Amino acid sequence: MKNSIKLTALFLLATTGLFAAVPAKALKTDVPSVIISPLALHKGIAVKAAGSKSIVMIYDQDKNVLRKDVLASNTSKGYVLNALENGDYTMEITSNKKTVKKNIHVYNEGKTKTFIVQQ
Secondary structure (H helix, E strand, O other), rough: OOHHHHHHHHHHHHHHHHHHHHOOEEEOOOOEEEEEEHHHHOOOEEEOOOOOOOEEEEOOOOOEEEEEEOOOEEEEEEEEEEOOEEEEEEEEEEOEEEEEEEEEEEEEEOOOOEEEEEE
């Protein structure tokens, strides 16, 4: 009985490690000409305007505009998110008359500031 509990715990630990080690992938958007991918060292995200000009806006939880950028087609720009204060933010990307919104939650995880981009 003890061995089966130990084996189950070991299996759960190994599978958790597998899922934690999966590298971050680009986020899918409803706008095919926009690609969102992680920046190095998990500091933020990069937005690439693949086929046409895009407008990127970042809002705080009170709907105040913190950042507004216009990206020319086939250019990309990185946004450092872990420099923001803890809280909820919205990133809005408009391209080809379509808009996609991503909710971002910035928080402290131990001594490290991190963020989650909700799909």
